[in-house]
Structures are given as C-alpha cells and as structure tokens.
Amino acid sequence: MMAATRDFAAEFLEGLPTAPASRVTAAVKYDGPEETPGDFAELLETFKSAARNAVETAGPGYLAYFPAGGLVSSALGEFLSLLVNRFTGVASMAPDLVAMEDSVIRWLCREFGLPDGAGGVITTGGSLATLAAVVAARESRTPENGTIYVTEHTHLSVAKAARIAGLRADQLRMVPVTEDQRMDADVAEELITADRAAGREPFLIVGTAGSTSTGTIDPLDALAGIAERHGLWFHVDGAYGGGFQLTERGRAKLRGVERADSITIDPHKTMFLAYGTGVLLVRDPATLRTAHTVDATYLQDLQRDPWPPDYCDFGPELTREFRGLRMWLPLHLHGVAAFRHALDQKLDLAEDVHRELSALPEVDVPLKPDLTVNVFRLNGAGDAENRRLLESINATERVFLSSTRLRGDYLLRMCVLSHRTEPSRVTEALAIVRSLVR
Numbered sequence: 001m002m003a004a005t006r007d008f009a010a011e012f013l014e015g016l017p018t019a020p021a022s023r024v025t026a027a028v029k030y031d032g033p034e035e036t037p038g039d040f041a042e043l044l045e046t047f048k049s050a051a052r053n054a055v056e057t058a059g060p061g062y063l064a065y066f067p068a069g070g071l072v073s074s075a076l077g078e079f080l081s082l083l084v085n086r087f088t089g090v091a092s093m094a095p096d097l098v099a100m101e102d103s104v105i106r107w108l109c110r111e112f113g114l115p116d117g118a119g120g121v122i123t124t125g126g127s128l129a130t131l132a133a134v135v136a137a138r139e140s141r142t143p144e145n146g147t148i149y150v151t152e153h154t155h156l157s158v159a160k161a162a163r164i165a166g167l168r169a170d171q172l173r174m175v176p177v178t179e180d181q182r183m184d185a186d187v188a189e190e191l192i193t194a195d196r197a198a199g200r201e202p203f204l205i206v207g208t209a210g211s212t213s214t215g216t217i218d219p220l221d222a223l224a225g226i227a228e229r230h231g232l233w234f235h236v237d238g239a240y241g242g243g244f245q246l247t248e249r250g251r252a253k254l255r256g257v258e259r260a261d262s263i264t265i266d267p268h269k270t271m272f273l274a275y276g277t278g279v280l281l282v283r284d285p286a287t288l289r290t291a292h293t294v295d296a297t298y299l300q301d302l303q304r305d306p307w308p309p310d311y312c313d314f315g316p317e318l319t320r321e322f323r324g325l326r327m328w329l330p331l332h333l334h335g336v337a338a339f340r341h342a343l344d345q346k347l348d349l350a351e352d353v354h355r356e357l358s359a360l361p362e363v364d365v366p367l368k369p370d371l372t373v374n375v376f377r378l379n380g381a382g383d384a385e386n387r388r389l390l391e392s393i394n395a396t397e398r399v400f401l402s403s404t405r406l407r408g409d410y411l412l413r414m415c416v417l418s419h420r421t422e423p424s425r426v427t428e429a430l431a432i433v434r435s436l437v438r
C-alpha cells in the first residue's frame with residue numbers, strides 16, 4: 001500500500017505543471033462498500049480518477065478564489081499525525097504534541113505583535129475560527145441586544161457565525177465603505193454612538209484584512225481605536241491577508257492588527273498549507289475558555305492543567321487529531337524565511353499583473369491591489385461579454401480565474417497565491433488575457 005501510494009504521489013506531483021487547470025464533468029454515483037475485502041490497487045484507481053475530475057486547486061494555474069497549493073510537507077505531517085492517531089482535545093492525553101502545536105501558535109502571536117500570554121487554536125478553517133471568536137466576544141461583553149459592525153465586503157462566515165451564535169439578522173450592521181472599498185471608520189463610529197443612544201448594545205466590530213472579492217484591507221488601526229473608545233471587541237478577519245504579516249510590506253499594510261482581541265488566519269490560503277488548516281489567535285485565552293468550557297462527569301479522569309492548553313475549551317470541538325504537525329513540520333523543515341520570501345514573490349507578481357493589465361487599452365482595472373488580488377473588466381462591455389471572456393480564459397485549461405462584482409459590475413478576478421504559481425505561469429496568464437481581449 002505504501003509503495004503504491006508513494007508512486008501515485010510522485011506521478012501526481014510531476015504531472016501538476018501540465019495538468020488541465022480545470023476539466024470537471026458530472027459526479028459519478030458510487031456504490032456503497034461491499035461485505036468482502038477490496039483490492040488496494042483498484043481502490044486507489046477509483047480515488048485517482050475521482051481526484052482528477054476536479055478544478056486543479058493544487059496546480060500552478062489555479063488563480064481563482066484563494067489558491068494555496070498545499071505543501072507536500074504539510075500532507076506528510078498530516079499522514080504522520082493520523083498514523084499515530086493521538087487525541088489532542090485535552091493536553092494531558094499527549095502533552096508534548098500539544099506543546100508543539102502551542103509553540104506554533106505562540107510564534108504566530110509574536111509575528112502579529114500580540115502580548116505575552118496571547119494564545120489560540122488551530123481549527124479546520126477560517127469559518128470555525130471566526131465562530132469561536134464571535135462566541136467569545138458575545139460571552140465577554142454579554143449584550144442583551146448586541147450589535148456587530150461589518151461591511152458589504154465582510155466574509156459570509158461572520159454572518160454565519162452570528163446566526164449560529166443566536167443573533168438575529170438585524171443585529172448585524174452594515175457600515176458603508178469609502179470609494180476605495182474600505183470600512184468608513186468615521187461612519188462606523190457615528191453609527192455606534194447613535195445605536196447605543198437608541199438602546200442597542202454595540203459589542204463587536206469586524207475589520208477585514210484582505211477582503212475576499214478584492215483583497216482590500218480595512219483601516220485596522222482606526223477600527224482598533226473605535227473599539228477601544230466604545231468598549232467593543234475588535235476581531236480581524238485575516239483569513240486571506242493575515243499570512244502577509246510575515247512580510248515587511250504586509251506588516252506595514254496590516255498596521256493595527258496587533259490591537260485586535262482576536263484574529264482569524266487561514267494557513268490553507270496564505271501559508272500554502274493543505275486544506276483544513278485555519279487559526280484563531282486571541283489576545284486573552286481566558287476569553288475563549290470562558291466561552292467554551294463545559295464540564296462532564298465522564299471527563300473526570302483527565303488531568304486539567306493551565307498549560308499546555310486544553311483545546312476543547314477553545315472552541316466547539318472535543319475530539320481532534322494532532323493538527324499541529326501540518327504546520328509545525330513545514331515551518332521547521334523549510335524555515336520561516338522560505339515562507340516570507342515566497343509571499344514577497346506573490347506580492348511582486350500581483351504588482352506585475354496590475355501594471356500589465358492597466359497598460360491594456362481594452363481593459364479597465366478599477367482598483368490597485370493591497371495584496372495579491374487583481375480585478376478587471378473589458379472596457380465599455382456588458383456583464384455578458386465579460387462572463388464570456390472569463391469562460392474563454394478558463395477554456396485554455398492553462399489557468400483558472402473566478403469573478404466577482406463591484407458596485408454592481410461583473411469583474412474578472414485573478415489571485416496569485418499558490419507556492420506553485422511561478423512567474424512563468426503569471427506571464428502566460430497575462431499573454432492569454434492579452435490575446436483574448438484583442
């Protein structure tokens with residue numbers, strides 16, 4: 001089984017540069033398992049053909065949504081971790097493994113300029129991280145008629161978390177954005193003051209560090225000031241942009257993030273790790289514990305010490321695998337500088353894309369990218385024509401782009417983020433766009 005798996009891994013990785021960027025057909029209806037044993041080689045063939053019928057999210061041509069690639073070292077970490085199958089929901093079951101995971105979290109806290117004593121947890125993604133943060137914010141401020149402040153560009157996971165946390169849709173306040181698509185901090189402060197006077201209880205303001213549509217960063221420092229003045233919890237959604245804190249340019253753009261009460265980051269986006277890797281950082285881990293600790297008699301045998309942390313008290317999960325190795329192994333194996341350098345290269349490539357697209361007379365580029373998302377559309381053309389342009393680009397099967405809307409207009413969207421997207425593929429993507437818009 002190991003040899004066949006190893007052969008498949010080699011064949012898959014070697015094929016990535018030439019694999020179609022997207023070629024997806026309707027799903028097969030598979031039979032359930034047989035009573036009798038199957039043959040591993042045959043079962044592997046079924047998996048291989050099913051995995052082929054997919055958008056090539058691991059490949060260099062994936063420029064849609066948020067590409068991550070998925071480092072082989074993080075997949076290996078996952079394999080080793082699941083092989084030993086340790087329980088890390090309560091630290092006393094595997095204290096050194098939990099301490100390894102905690103070392104990664106504390107390193108991230110330092111990168112983000114959070115104070116000593118800050119902590120957090122590795123989740124399965126940004127949505128779960130944000131859910132744990134919203135519940136912690138609600139528990140720490142205990143509002144009766146709480147109100148959350150977001151913008152039209154805030155990720156849907158915040159509204160989802162608020163709904164799961166028991167808030168009504170009208171407890172989410174949409175703050176207008178300025179011309180450059182950032183939360184209007186002045187209006188936010190006016191709204192909070194007026195809402196409080198009207199009997200609402202403002203308790204949480206969410207700043208986005210890299211919006212999903214355009215990668216735009218809210219004025220984090222100004223929002224932190226508002227949160228401080230009005231006693232709100234300040235959450236930063238850095239699911240996409242947070243990883244750029246590892247670069248000098250990113251750090252400058254994310255100024256103010258160090259004042260957050262909680263930060264969502266998605267290493268399965270901006271640290272090139274395999275899907276299923278989100279992180280929540282919190283200024284004060286006690287706020288997470290207060291929100292999520294529930295005791296039960298059948299847990300009475302488990303020793304509960306202050307350190308390493310019992311991750312079951314940090315969010316909704318109890319049983320969890322040793323999730324830390326998928327981050328710990330790549331960071332130690334490649335070294336942090338490799339990540340900083342790769343992210344810097346993505347920022348450079350996105351600048352190239354912006355410059356090249358802006359130079360095309362046929363193309364309108366409405367925003368300068370804060371990070372690595374570029375949006376554009378055909379000048380003087382309608383939505384249908386722009387949708388056809390996206391289809392023609394994707395039909396080349398060399399690159400795969402997605403789309404979004406800004407002020408109602410359909411826009412094509414190109415995000416350079418995968419560690420496998422080298423300069424040559426970006427040059428090719430630009431050549432494809434250039435030839436198709438002419």
Ligand SMILES: *Cc1c(COP(=O)(O)O)cnc(C)c1O
Pocket residue numbers: 066124125126127128155157208210211212237238239240266278
């Ligand atoms: C992707 C994303 C999320 C959600 O994270 P998942 O890992 O998909 O659950 C939240 N916020 C932003 C800005 C995102 O880009």
